[in-house]
Amino acid sequence: MPDRTESESRKLLRRLRDTLAEPGKGQERLDRITHIIADSMRTEVCSIYLFRDAETLELCATEGLKAAAVHKTRMRVGEGLVGRVAQSAQPINTGNAPAAKGFRYMPETGEEVYSSFLGVPIQRLGERLGVLVVQSKEAREFSGDEVYALEVVAMVLAEMTELGAFIGEGAALSPLHQRTAMFRGGVGQEGVAAGHVWLHEPRVVVTNPIADDPVSEQARLRAAVDALRVSVNDMLSSADTIDGEQKDVLEAYRMFANSRGWLRRMEEDIARGLSAEAAVEKEQSTARARLQTVPDAYLRERLHDLDDLSNRLLRILTGQGQDTGAEMPPDPILIARNIGPGELLAYGRSLKGIVLEEGSVGSHAAIVARALAIPLVINAERITTEALNGDAILVDGEQGVVHLRPEDTVAAAFNDKIAMQAKAQERYSSIRDKPAETRCGTRISLHMNAGLMADLPSLEGSGAEGVGLFRTELQFLVRNKVPRRAELAALYARVLDASGGRRVAFRTLDIGSDKVLPYMKREDEPNPALGWRAIRVGLDKVGVMRMQLQALIRAANGRPLTVMFPFVAQFEEFTAARDHLMRELDREEKLGRPLPEKVEIGAMLETPSLAYAPRQFFELTDFISIGGNDLKQFFFAADRENERVRRRYDTLNVSFLTFLEQIVKRCGDTGTHLSFCGEDAGRPIEALCFAAIGMRTLSMRPASVGPVKHLLRKSDLREARAIIETARERGDQSVRPAIMDWMRSQNWAV
CATH class of the missing domain: 3.20.20.60 (Phosphoenolpyruvate-binding domains)
Incomplete structure (x- = not known):
């Protein structure tokens, strides 16, 4: 990639960082960001669409389209070019937008005069947050370098959205981890519980997505990858004590850890202006997006391996390992993608409830949960992405429903239900003998x-x-x-x-x-x-x-x-x-x-x-x-x-x-x-x-x-x-x- 493009990319990210550091409300920041991106990319239009709910995108800021359309223009996932980007989690790049498949004309935006369209997903670790779009009157496709640069910017916007940089007037501007969320899953073990989130694998928080010194960041990355390779080799050295399937997973880990392509892509991200941590997350997000579209079970497992390996690398880079210094709350609800029976037994009866992204009613975790009489909800998709340690959470193991950061009315009704059950148990104790x-x-x-x-x-x-x-x-x-x-x-x-x-x-x-x-x-x-x-x-x-x-x-x-x-x-x-x-x-x-x-x-x-x-x-x-x-x-x-x-x-x-x-x-x-x-x-x-x-x-x-x-x-x-x-x-x-x-x-x- 030419030095000029690398320099422009880093310059853009630096301008974004400076803008985000300035005081102001979320809407003001978004407006400044769209202006900076359009100016840097030399396009007439830059627009940011964020999810208002799981299926609806809202135009939250724009440079170049009609200002009256902001917070008024909405579309469903899959609707129009923006909706298609959100649905596929893949860029759309065309020099003739009106002729492109799925184009939807929205007269309130005034975008009909712009031929070129480039839209990239704003996402973090597979979690869809929105779509970033640039448009121009000139009928041309954007270059590969320009697509790559916009993806890097979208990555930074995702991190900033997660960190609450755009809290503002619209519901779409509230950060993901401050929103109320409800998850429907399967019943693994009946019972109800109220408590606070305890993540089995604490989520790594990247607070420095932009870096000024690519040389030192690449050195940090290579040192972390070397440490990762050593840890994987150490695990494989004890291969005689593990079964063939576990050994296959470790071999896949070693293959990815030694992948030159994986390391090269992360180094290129750093050259564009990302920190080492953000570069790892960008590649991890790409793998997560692929996971959702790959039909082959074997390939899905390999992408899972890459996802797990990325988490290990992030913990080495940030020092946010299993021992984060956080104290388990007195009423812990365990959140995990999945968990083995031995790990679950180690927690014992201290847990008030368990929520898993995966699992089955007959899985090891369900067996142990039933033995410990702990409410369990399985197949609660995406909860590990949305939950943070200490979040208030309600688990209804009888209905397979989880309320994360519940509203006061929901929490009050749920606590009434728990109180009624406790009162009933007191009544039952009188007939125990x-x-x-x-x-x-x-x-x-x-x-x-x-x-x-x-x-x-x-x-x-x-x-x-x-x-x-x-x-x-x-x-x-x-x-x-x-x-x-x-x-x-x-x-x-x-x-x-x-x-x-x-x-x-x-x-x-x-x-x-x-x-x-x-x-x-x-x-x-x-x-x-x-x-x-x-x-x-x-x-x-x-x-x-x-x-x-x-x-x-x-x-x-x-x-x-x-x-x-x-x-x-x-x-x-x-x-x-x-x-x-x-x-x-x-x-x-x-x-x-x-x-x-x-x-x-x-x-x-x-x-x-x-x-x-x-x-x-x-x-x-x-x-x-x-x-x-x-x-x-x-x-x-x-x-x-x-x-x-x-x-x-x-x-x-x-x-x-x-x-x-x-x-x-x-x-x-x-x-x-x-x-x-x-x-x-x-x-x-x-x-x-x-x-x-x-x-x-x-x-x-x-x-x-x-x-x-x-x-x-x-x-x-x-x-x-x-x-x-x-x-x-x-x-x-x-x-x-x-x-x-x-x-x-x-x-x-x-």
Whole structure:
């Protein structure tokens, strides 16, 4: 690039910096900036369009167009050339704007006399902030150097917008991180929480986007890149302790860290007048923009790698590493793109809530969040970009909604909801030690789900009669290698100790699908939920299953032991797993070790096929636990990870209740103990209906025991049963409306 262009570019940025340092309101600054850019680029027009809301751009300042159009001219994303730039996050450069695809004539601006058009996105790390436009009467395309120079200016405007330099009259002028924002995501764990943001990876704030000395800035950049390469090489030197997938990521890191093209582009940005940090962010923003348009999953992952590597480089340059010196607020709501189970467990119960940009209802993070009873919202897109440490935040895990920097009215209503729930919990505590006995005299046994030692204190406080499901996979997920048998035996023994003699149903290792062990090779399956998982893995990896069964037997040490096998689809899978347990009991006896006083061996019914197993299955198994989450998704063929379909089908659908009744009848015919385990068991209306069709044991999260018990104790199952039968005869799709009408007639809260 010619020295003259570099000099002009740096001169323009210096003029911008000086202008931004001058006192004045946001609008005055914007007006001065458009004048400076037009003058420097030798164009008749320079305009700045900023987002007023997620889909609307507003003309906020202009040099050359009619002044009356400012704050009056608006367009939707994708509308006109400006809208197309915002939509694609790519420049549009044309010498004949009226003839260009998508051109929209706006007579109020007076722009019809300008032929040439160059528009570039104003964006930061993939966050769209607006569009910067220059126009001229001369019919020509702008040169590559001019496009590049305008992109550099747009980068600086993005940084200044983020830092609040343009606070002014219009809503579009308020800085991103001072605006109220609402995010809709998926429900990972129910519950509500109010608190303040704690970022898992603190956002790097670039306060010096413009630099005077490109030589020293390039030296800083090269030194930081060298340090980055050393850190990546150090991580790879321990490659024998990590799995192949993690090693592939580090190899990608090393490839990017050694990329001459990446370093050259950043050095060119610095030559134009950017600081080293701003140059890194400019390239990172470009990668983020590409991420949104690349259909190939492999390429998207590689761009993610570049994004992560850029964050590492920024932290080296700024010194804003994980330890920023910031103190975690007393009511932290954790914000992260994604997070591993070990990292989440390290935070423990100090968290009031969790919000993730990614994740799934069955992910490691969701499993841990459920174990810790922490409200979790997943797939809250862009929240890591918009949230800052200390921001006020409200998390509604029941609706999958997050309010960031909420307005006072929203915060007041939300806090009222939390207060009402706390008051209800106080009411439930008064019946904690009373049985869940209905008005018609039917006793329902309520159990809790658990997966950590930290869950066990809830056994006493919730009023649960036992643990209907203890998830054993968490101890495998949080380690970098297979846990030792002695470690597992000690843990399981502590669980039994903490239960105080209450029944604990240990579910054997349930991995696969979206629960992949860090040290297990990921299987590339087209539909993992229907693939190699749970009991299928256990029967293929017999060594791991045997080791876990031995640990359970030794943990019992003469006490009763309850074991259930997950995701059993057919009778022979259960018999094969049961035979392994019986052989381990024989082996332990021959070794002279104490055997459990009593052994219950059960299966989780999570596939419709098992409901139709031979009668011998129901006679052989000691108990069946319906895994409601999986059973419902397979019954309705609706992926519970897919927000578009998972809420379409109601648990109280007449067809599903009829299917459950068949299971109740088959278990009743053989005297097989039956329970329902899952999220629906903890919803009072669903629990009432399950009890009405004959289920006598329900297992749920600890916080749900009180509400379910409260409703059951004032209900008559005969009345509920009659309503279900009437709804079925009437041809209702779901019994929910009829049950809710009945509850209203009783003056019960719905």
